[in-house]
Amino acid sequence: MHCMQAQIFIFGVFMSGLYYLRDYLRRHAGIILLGFGFIIASNLLGLVLPYIIALAIDNVSNHGLSSQTFIFALILLGTALVTGVFQLGARFIISATSRDIEFEIRNNLYKHFVKLELSFFQQRKLGDLVARATNDMSAIRMFLGPGINNLLNTSVAILATFIVMATINLRLMLYVLVILPLMSIVFGSLNSRLHKSYRKVQDQFGEVSAKAQENFSGIRVVKAYAQEREELRSFNITNSEYVKRSIQFLRLDTLLWPAMYMISGIAAAVLLWQGGADVIQGRISLGQLVQFNTYVAQLTWPMISLGWVTNLFQQGSASLARIREVLEYQPEIADNALTNPEAQITAGAISVQHVSMRYDNNDVLQDISFEVPAGHSLAIVGATGAGKSTLVNLLTRTFEPTEGAIYIDGNEIRTIPLEELHKAIGYVPQESFLFSMTLAENVAYGNPEMSREEITNALDISQLSKDIADFPHGLDTIIGERGVTLSGGQKQRSGIARAVAKNPMILILDDSLSSVDTNTEAEILRRMRVFMKNRTAIIIAHRISAVKEMDNIIVLADGKITEQGTHNELISKKGFYHALYRRQLLGEELSLDAGNLPNESFDAKTYSNSATNE
Amino acid sequence: MAAVFFQEDEMLGKAYDSRIVRRLWKYIKPYWRRLLLAMLFLFSTSVTDLLGPVIVAIAIDSYITPTGAGTALSLQARETGVFHSAALYIGILSLGFTLRYLQGYTTAVMGQLIMFDMRSEIFAHLQSLSLAFFDRNPVGRLMTRITNDVDSLNQLFTSGAVELLGDVTTLVGIMIVMLIYNLKLALITFIVIPPLLFVVSRFQGAMRDSFRAQRIRLARINATIAEIISGIQVLQLFNREKQSFEVFRNINNDFRVVSRRSLFYIALFFPVITIFSSAATALVIWVGGGDALHGIITFGAWVLFFQYIDRFFLPIRDLADKYTTLQTAMASSERIFRILDEPPAVQDTPEPLHLAEPVRGEITFKNVWFAYNEGEWILKDVSFTIPAGKSVAFVGATGAGKTSLISLISRFYDIQKGEILIDGVNIKDIPQRELRQHVGAVLQDPFIFAGDIAFNIRLHESRITDEQIYQAAAYVNAAPFIEQLPGGYSHVVNERGAGLSVGQKQLIAFARAIAFNPEMLLVMDEATSNVDTETEYLIQDALEKLMKGRTSIIIAHRLSTIRNVDHIIVLHKGQIVEQGAHEQLLNQRGVYYRLYELQYSH
Numbered sequence A: 001m002h003c004m005q006a007q008i009f010i011f012g013v014f015m016s017g018l019y020y021l022r023d024y025l026r027r028h029a030g031i032i033l034l035g036f037g038f039i040i041a042s043n044l045l046g047l048v049l050p051y052i053i054a055l056a057i058d059n060v061s062n063h064g065l066s067s068q069t070f071i072f073a074l075i076l077l078g079t080a081l082v083t084g085v086f087q088l089g090a091r092f093i094i095s096a097t098s099r100d101i102e103f104e105i106r107n108n109l110y111k112h113f114v115k116l117e118l119s120f121f122q123q124r125k126l127g128d129l130v131a132r133a134t135n136d137m138s139a140i141r142m143f144l145g146p147g148i149n150n151l152l153n154t155s156v157a158i159l160a161t162f163i164v165m166a167t168i169n170l171r172l173m174l175y176v177l178v179i180l181p182l183m184s185i186v187f188g189s190l191n192s193r194l195h196k197s198y199r200k201v202q203d204q205f206g207e208v209s210a211k212a213q214e215n216f217s218g219i220r221v222v223k224a225y226a227q228e229r230e231e232l233r234s235f236n237i238t239n240s241e242y243v244k245r246s247i248q249f250l251r252l253d254t255l256l257w258p259a260m261y262m263i264s265g266i267a268a269a270v271l272l273w274q275g276g277a278d279v280i281q282g283r284i285s286l287g288q289l290v291q292f293n294t295y296v297a298q299l300t301w302p303m304i305s306l307g308w309v310t311n312l313f314q315q316g317s318a319s320l321a322r323i324r325e326v327l328e329y330q331p332e333i334a335d336n337a338l339t340n341p342e343a344q345i346t347a348g349a350i351s352v353q354h355v356s357m358r359y360d361n362n363d364v365l366q367d368i369s370f371e372v373p374a375g376h377s378l379a380i381v382g383a384t385g386a387g388k389s390t391l392v393n394l395l396t397r398t399f400e401p402t403e404g405a406i407y408i409d410g411n412e413i414r415t416i417p418l419e420e421l422h423k424a425i426g427y428v429p430q431e432s433f434l435f436s437m438t439l440a441e442n443v444a445y446g447n448p449e450m451s452r453e454e455i456t457n458a459l460d461i462s463q464l465s466k467d468i469a470d471f472p473h474g475l476d477t478i479i480g481e482r483g484v485t486l487s488g489g490q491k492q493r494s495g496i497a498r499a500v501a502k503n504p505m506i507l508i509l510d511d512s513l514s515s516v517d518t519n520t521e522a523e524i525l526r527r528m529r530v531f532m533k534n535r536t537a538i539i540i541a542h543r544i545s546a547v548k549e550m551d552n553i554i555v556l557a558d559g560k561i562t563e564q565g566t567h568n569e570l571i572s573k574k575g576f577y578h579a580l581y582r583r584q585l586l587g588e589e590l591s592l593d594a595g596n597l598p599n600e601s602f603d604a605k606t607y608s609n610s611a612t613n614e
Numbered sequence B: 001m002a003a004v005f006f007q008e009d010e011m012l013g014k015a016y017d018s019r020i021v022r023r024l025w026k027y028i029k030p031y032w033r034r035l036l037l038a039m040l041f042l043f044s045t046s047v048t049d050l051l052g053p054v055i056v057a058i059a060i061d062s063y064i065t066p067t068g069a070g071t072a073l074s075l076q077a078r079e080t081g082v083f084h085s086a087a088l089y090i091g092i093l094s095l096g097f098t099l100r101y102l103q104g105y106t107t108a109v110m111g112q113l114i115m116f117d118m119r120s121e122i123f124a125h126l127q128s129l130s131l132a133f134f135d136r137n138p139v140g141r142l143m144t145r146i147t148n149d150v151d152s153l154n155q156l157f158t159s160g161a162v163e164l165l166g167d168v169t170t171l172v173g174i175m176i177v178m179l180i181y182n183l184k185l186a187l188i189t190f191i192v193i194p195p196l197l198f199v200v201s202r203f204q205g206a207m208r209d210s211f212r213a214q215r216i217r218l219a220r221i222n223a224t225i226a227e228i229i230s231g232i233q234v235l236q237l238f239n240r241e242k243q244s245f246e247v248f249r250n251i252n253n254d255f256r257v258v259s260r261r262s263l264f265y266i267a268l269f270f271p272v273i274t275i276f277s278s279a280a281t282a283l284v285i286w287v288g289g290g291d292a293l294h295g296i297i298t299f300g301a302w303v304l305f306f307q308y309i310d311r312f313f314l315p316i317r318d319l320a321d322k323y324t325t326l327q328t329a330m331a332s333s334e335r336i337f338r339i340l341d342e343p344p345a346v347q348d349t350p351e352p353l354h355l356a357e358p359v360r361g362e363i364t365f366k367n368v369w370f371a372y373n374e375g376e377w378i379l380k381d382v383s384f385t386i387p388a389g390k391s392v393a394f395v396g397a398t399g400a401g402k403t404s405l406i407s408l409i410s411r412f413y414d415i416q417k418g419e420i421l422i423d424g425v426n427i428k429d430i431p432q433r434e435l436r437q438h439v440g441a442v443l444q445d446p447f448i449f450a451g452d453i454a455f456n457i458r459l460h461e462s463r464i465t466d467e468q469i470y471q472a473a474a475y476v477n478a479a480p481f482i483e484q485l486p487g488g489y490s491h492v493v494n495e496r497g498a499g500l501s502v503g504q505k506q507l508i509a510f511a512r513a514i515a516f517n518p519e520m521l522l523v524m525d526e527a528t529s530n531v532d533t534e535t536e537y538l539i540q541d542a543l544e545k546l547m548k549g550r551t552s553i554i555i556a557h558r559l560s561t562i563r564n565v566d567h568i569i570v571l572h573k574g575q576i577v578e579q580g581a582h583e584q585l586l587n588q589r590g591v592y593y594r595l596y597e598l599q600y601s602h
């Protein structure tokens, strides 16, 4: 009973999977039907082969002509050739179509991925998402290709074979009919347990991968803190749990195939016993017995593969569910009914009105309002975690505010097509991210058609130009994964160049000068001021030096704007900004003081090691 | 594009490579008893498999269509005889079932144990490799080694090699029984074998190339998706959705095109084998039929040939699968061995020296030359000494080599010329583990592990108490925000610290260095670059306390952050151009003076 339910369930899952993929299937309907035709034809012809053997045997039993055996042999070979052609056609068509559908789904998955908002990715594991585009896609292909191919093959083969068997001898056929389905029963009863056990193995495999991935990406920390041995120990705990679960799974799994083999053997034995008796009684001929036996042998594979197919369907539909989860995830941040396709950004005037932002239940921004007129500049300062990055992420619509609205050139940003919005914004993220392409390609990321000159100009503004001579292939040096071979400042300046090269109307720098020295910072700022003319700019920074010349400065504290004004206005307010200014000045004074202190114990000589002279 | 990264994955595997096999043997060796047992089961299974058709043949000749002595039997006796044969058949079948299960289970368990050893060894070896290796190898590739490649090796042990051996035994067994039963018919049937072998080998060549091509394309799909997901925000803000899709479509299509090629071969293989097996059957019908007519062979023998031909071609049908399994496994092991053979660029000496306890922490550079890539000197003839317990700041333009210099002290990379000494001992003579236990580095990239905050501070170091964690967090002013997180110190953060602000990640990384309490402290300037001034000031205060009596090196872009140091070294294009105390340097009116003036002149 339980096993019946399992089968029905699997069938239901299978049908709903097919239903979900109906559009893809419909597109290839013609060729799929042709493939089905081939499958049916090849199976029907396959039934002829044992029949010819039977005829040949009976011909001999009846002391027929020796020349006839040759004719039988020729017919057999001819039939086999035609069957082969159909088999080839069927297999090729079905598998090729499954590859095509895989290709299409994967394309759609990719197209959908790039539409999803950042928070979707932050809540999931990278490895898991990548697996959906690779492993899960393969599982779906297997479900569509070998899965459907085998299911159809098996159904046709079983149905046709039983009919032919019934015409030869109904009683013998009933024996086979009773025994062979045992395979499905055994399979069904093992399967649900196997499935559960396999899930556990898979989960643990995920743990093993995650452990390894974390270790490899964090290897600098692991080494800096000499944690290698401990990491290995912790990895091996996960590793051995994986082995333990695998062995548990295998104990059952390795039972499956011998059991199938055994059942098919039982059918053959019963046939030998009953069929043998029938031959002795003269009810059937020896040839027919052999034919029967061959049919049973031929059915063994389809029966076993039925188990395999069920597996493919289960894995396929589990994978399909994982793909659907992504494909059906509707990005909240996307063009929708609110979007006005005509809305344009022409000047870059920003107005933020009563904006609040909450992550889960962490209130980050509360009732923020400010304006940046077109062509003006705004600086945002504030403590670590005050919500500065969050605020600019709302302007780019990386996140959506929980309350309030943002306007650009009078249009609510949700009405502006995303592409238009993003075209207008040049953004430098706080954490540099570079792609593994050449430096030039990275800088031209916003517009691949960009000329060499534009690239060099942008690099000049971000002051990376002076380092390029040291790169092995200059502009065409390939940047390693995430830019590992660049210094911190070089990465950051590449990011600035990329945003500048885009020639945006609105420029956003999120603490983007933090890793460059003061000298370079000053150089960049000097060039930026020219670049920023007639552009709206928002700059997040911690240093007074980077913000003091901005048209307006906002101080963000605990998610609220606590101070606002020009540098001079804020200094006179004697609030947070003033304190910040004092603090940075104080730093200067203290260094001066330290410099003034007589420093007896260390003179330069101690440090300039005499090693050179040794 | 990212093509350079794939070269290593494009290795072509042979299905059998004796060098690799000999090496793999080392992993099997500890389990040779299991292997022997599995072999024993395997051979016994093959024998029981062969016996089935023989029983049928005997039943036919003795009872069903008896010749000779059997003709004398009554119908009743013949039926009983058939029944006994069937019973015997089932008996042998049950034996076969048990043996087959035992064989499968034994091999599978052996495979798992070997995989455990292998994964563990790869992981351990990777731990010993230096950073230069990780700079060259994307994480995705290393992941493939330890997961997919190890798995395909497992396939080799469990399905590939063992089953192949089983198949070969069965094939040879079938041939022997056939020869014994009827020499002539057997030899005639074997006529199909040479052309079969020829065709199979042709297929293997074609499939091998296509499988290799497929693997490379799949790796490309993998890498592309991983990269765009990591950089999704940049991709979207730069409106690259459509273009990047075009690029991806091409990669994806490439994969489809090459896999279509292998598809054709796979689709063709099966029918071709069917035709061969039918050709053999046809021969048996023709020649055997004639012989049977003339009473040269019995019906039983003739039927036995039909049955054996079926069984003969069964394993050959999935030979193609097994062959690819083997060849994939060989390529995988080659890639795994290549990693295992990668010598750690930074190695401990066989006769290490130890730092005298208590470690004082005097750091000396003597004419140090360093390059990441040959010929491109990053540091040129750098010499200095930092007396124990004193602090030094490195200043200089971005890209001057400050970060590189500091990572040399932890011996992340080895220098090409000169030497680096700690308490007078060359760091090349100190075991790396010991060295790094005394040198705490706050790195440029504040890496956060997926785990709770406490783990991120303490890592695996159980000697660090909860109390010390709180203290360290308080020192760097991280405590206020950590305590606000749901769960506080046991709050679990996502991969790469998503959900924390950048400054918060830096603070946690800083707290980590402080909790470890090393004798020598190295702090990268970027370590606090994204932290606000107030917090930075607090950290400066904390640092001042920490630096007391502790050798410390700080990299600074902001001169305000180096107010506490005893000595300043100015680095320019990999060379020391100035050094001295703050005032001294100001008086020199050199590079430092210009830096300083620039920073405070507005």
Ligand SMILES: Nc1ncnc2c1ncn2[C@@H]1O[C@H](COP(=O)(O)OP(=O)(O)OP(=O)(O)O)[C@@H](O)[C@H]1O
Pocket (backbone or CB within 6 Å): A470, A484, A485, A486, A487, A488, A489, A490, A515, A516, A517, B135, B372, B373, B378, B397, B398, B399, B400, B401, B402, B403, B404, B405
């Ligand atoms: N892993 C690496 N492989 C190859 N080259 C590297 C690697 N890391 C850094 N470099 C190069 O070495 C030079 C010095 O880099 P380093 O990171 O030491 O500079 P830095 O003085 O710390 O600069 P910043 O202030 O920008 O961090 C740079 O030109 C950089 O491109």
Ligand SMILES: Nc1ncnc2c1ncn2[C@@H]1O[C@H](COP(=O)(O)OP(=O)(O)OP(=O)(O)O)[C@@H](O)[C@H]1O
Pocket (backbone or CB within 6 Å): A122, A359, A360, A362, A364, A382, A383, A384, A385, A386, A387, A388, A389, A390, A391, A430, B481, B498, B499, B500, B501, B502, B503, B504, B530, B531, B532
């Ligand atoms: N994706 C997210 N999910 C949940 N919480 C987040 C997320 N991003 C940021 N936060 C939280 O929101 C608060 C504000 O973060 P934000 O990154 O805006 O700070 P910030 O002002 O930019 O800080 P910093 O100067 O360190 O960059 C922090 O407490 C942070 O932990």
Ligand SMILES: [Mg+2]
Pocket (backbone or CB within 6 Å): A388, A389, A390, A430, B501, B502, B503
């Ligand atoms: Mg931020």
